[in-house]
Amino acid sequence: MSQSNAPQFNRNSAGHKPSAPRRPAILHITTDLELRAQSREIVDLAIQTHRAGWTPLIASAGGSLVVEAERTAVRHTKAPLNSQNIISKWNSLRRIEKLIDQEKPVLLHAHGIDVTDVAVKLARKKGLPLVVDLTEPVAPTPRHTKRLQAAAAIGAYFRVPSAYMVQHLQNDLHFSYDHIYQIAPGIDLQWYDAARVTPERINQLYRWWRLPEQSTVIVMATPFGQGYGHKLLIEAMAELKTTDIYAVMIGDDKTNATLRNDIEQMIAQNGLEGRVVMPENCTDWPAACWIASLIVAVNSVPRGQGQELLAAQAVGRPVIVTQCGANAEMVKPNETAWLIPVDDKENLSKALREALSMSPSHRIDLAMTTRDFVAERFPMELWRDSLFSLYETMLTHPTLAAAA
Numbered sequence: 001m002s003q004s005n006a007p008q009f010n011r012n013s014a015g016h017k018p019s020a021p022r023r024p025a026i027l028h029i030t031t032d033l034e035l036r037a038q039s040r041e042i043v044d045l046a047i048q049t050h051r052a053g054w055t056p057l058i059a060s061a062g063g064s065l066v067v068e069a070e071r072t073a074v075r076h077t078k079a080p081l082n083s084q085n086i087i088s089k090w091n092s093l094r095r096i097e098k099l100i101d102q103e104k105p106v107l108l109h110a111h112g113i114d115v116t117d118v119a120v121k122l123a124r125k126k127g128l129p130l131v132v133d134l135t136e137p138v139a140p141t142p143r144h145t146k147r148l149q150a151a152a153a154i155g156a157y158f159r160v161p162s163a164y165m166v167q168h169l170q171n172d173l174h175f176s177y178d179h180i181y182q183i184a185p186g187i188d189l190q191w192y193d194a195a196r197v198t199p200e201r202i203n204q205l206y207r208w209w210r211l212p213e214q215s216t217v218i219v220m221a222t223p224f225g226q227g228y229g230h231k232l233l234i235e236a237m238a239e240l241k242t243t244d245i246y247a248v249m250i251g252d253d254k255t256n257a258t259l260r261n262d263i264e265q266m267i268a269q270n271g272l273e274g275r276v277v278m279p280e281n282c283t284d285w286p287a288a289c290w291i292a293s294l295i296v297a298v299n300s301v302p303r304g305q306g307q308e309l310l311a312a313q314a315v316g317r318p319v320i321v322t323q324c325g326a327n328a329e330m331v332k333p334n335e336t337a338w339l340i341p342v343d344d345k346e347n348l349s350k351a352l353r354e355a356l357s358m359s360p361s362h363r364i365d366l367a368m369t370t371r372d373f374v375a376e377r378f379p380m381e382l383w384r385d386s387l388f389s390l391y392e393t394m395l396t397h398p399t400l401a402a403a404a
Contacts, residue, residue, distance in 0.1 A: 025055035025105040026391070029096070029115050029122075031082050033063035035281045036223075037307040038135055040065065041185065042111055046074040048384045057103055059096045064281075075103075081118050093118060100126050107131065107394055113138045116147040123154055129394040130156040134165060135185075136304040137325070140172045148175050157394055159387070161185050161305040162326035168304070181390055184329075185305050186383025187374055192286050192314035194367075201287040209248060209277045211291070216245045216356060219292040221308035221319070222299045224251025224278075229298030229322070230263055236348040238270035245275065245356065248288070252280040289315035294355045297321045300342045306330040309337075314374040316367025318358075320351045330378075336370040 026049055033039045043065050046056035050073050058069060061080035069076055077099050079092035100122065107129040110119035116132055123130040132151050138144050148169075151158070157179045160166055166182055169175045190196070206213050218237075222228035230249050237247060253260040260278065267276050282288050285308065289295065295312035297303075302325030309330040312319050320338040321327040331337035338351035358366070 025057055025103045026107055026109055027057045027059065027096075027100065027103070027105040028109045028111060029081070029119050030058070030060045030111040031114050032061040033058070033065040033069065033076070035064045035283065037305075038111060039063060040307065041135070043069045043074070044186075044188070044380070045109075045384070045387065047072045048380070050074060052384075052388065055103065055105075057099065057105060059092075059099065081115050093121070096122060097125070100128075107391065109133060111135075113144055113147060116151055120147070120150045120154060120156070123156070129398065130154065131159055131390065131394060132156050133159045134169070134304070135161050137165070137168050137302050138173060145173055145175070148173065148177075152177050152179075155179070157181060157390060159183050159390065162329045164302065164326040164329060165304040168302070183386040183390065184378055184383060185307055185310065186380035187307070187310045187314050187378050188380045189314055189371075189375055192289070192311050192374075194286075194290055194315045197286050197290045197315075201284055202291055205284060205287045205291060209279060211246055211248075211277065217292045218245065218247045218294050218296055218352075219288055219312075220247065220249045221295045221297040221306065221312060222303070224249065224253060224259065225256050225301070226259060227299060227301035229296070229300065230259075231266055232298050232343065232345060232348060233296055234263065234266050234270055234272060234276065235345050236352055237272060237275070239345070239349045240352060243275070247272075247276045248292070249276065249278045250280075250282045250288075251278075285311050286315060289317050292317055294352070295319045297327060298340070298342075298348055299324055299327070301325075303327065310374055310378050313337075313370035316371050318355050318363075318366055318370065320348065320355065332369075332373050336366070336373050 028042055028046060030042055033043065046058055046069060049056040056074045058074060059077045059079040061082065062078050066076050077095060079095050080088060081092050083089045108119050108123050109131050110116055111133045113134060119130055130151065158177065159181050161184055163182060166180060169180065211217060220230060220233065233247060237245060267273060289312045295309065295317050297306060297309055298320065299322060304326050306327060309319050309321065313336050318337065319331055320340065321331055322342045323339055324342050328339055333339040338355065340347040340351055
């Protein structure tokens with residue numbers, strides 16, 4: 001099983017500076033660029049690609065991050081690949097083919113299982129190397145297994161962010177393949193720097209979320225859906241018997257229309273009216289982490305990585321996570337985080353009390369520990385250079401698709 005141990009580029013090498021000779025294009029294919037962790041990672045990678053002298057291209061159905069991508073010289077092509085309309089999907093495929101013919105990318109980078117079949121078709125037809133990025137668990141269905149096997153058949157490389165995802169592919173999908181590379185996610189330590197979060201940004205977030213200034217705030221760092229710990233946190237908050245703690249649960253209920261109503265009923269039943277805020281999105285995670293006293297990810301549904309957990313620790317905030325999926329890989333148990341069993345209200349309540357009762361000096365020491373941990377294990381430069389190293393490996397060792 002291949003790991004991300006290929007020689008890493010030095011972050012100061014000429015190949016990573018804007019003044020370097022322009023390199024060929026890379027085409028990123030994804031479902032959309034809506035405001036979520038995977039889209040954020042794709043845009044960050046495209047920006048880094050541009051700064052390195054490459055030409056980044058993105059094809060997706062669009063979303064709120066398109067403006068940011070285009071503002072940083074990343075070319076976006078609208079292509080709703082997940083459309084249920086056959087004609088629309090066919091037109092999207094043709095649009096991407098035309099983009100490939102015009103820009104002549106040297107490889108394709110598909111993000112997510114949902115676009116893998118389209119990426120395989122394009123890679124095979126155009127004779128291009130393909131890397132498939134799988135950051136979250138995949139349902140073990142025959143259709144998904146077929147997609148993985150089709151990608152492997154043309155010599156695609158697979159990138160996953162955690163050891164959990166490697167095990168998931170092997171054990172749950174019975175997918176054993178030589179070209180699976182584990183490359184940890186990266187965090188921009190300049191953007192996620194508490195010292196760079198201005199008072200204006202902080203006050204604006206307090207107003208948007210209707211929170212009392214200087215209040216004790218717990219922020220959920222999991223998607224808004226069943227099995228992600230929202231109900232468990234409400235039950236644990238009710239047991240604390242305090243009235244000055246607020247919870248912020250970020251996310252929309254598009255995939256589960258009943259969840260918000262269920263949570264609102266639980267809030268009323270537990271006497272927490274006015275103390276739980278449920279905004280649909282957050283455009284300023286550094287400020288969100290800054291106002292938070294604690295970040296919580298108590299999911300029982302496994303996740304393949306945890307960008308929000310890394311962001312919280314980079315800003316200097318402690319976290320509580322469940323022993324589920326890749327959560328434990330995103331923290332340093334007992335040093336930067338409380339690691340508790342899944343669906344364990346008693347241990348969650350205990351961890352909340354300990355975390356929220358820390359002295360100011362303890363919090364400062366912990367903030368230094370959390371930031372040092374992220375700087376050592378998850379810097380953006382290491383993530384970027386590892387992916388560039390993977391690109392170089394793919395280009396110097398042509399796949400079956402490229403040789404066709």
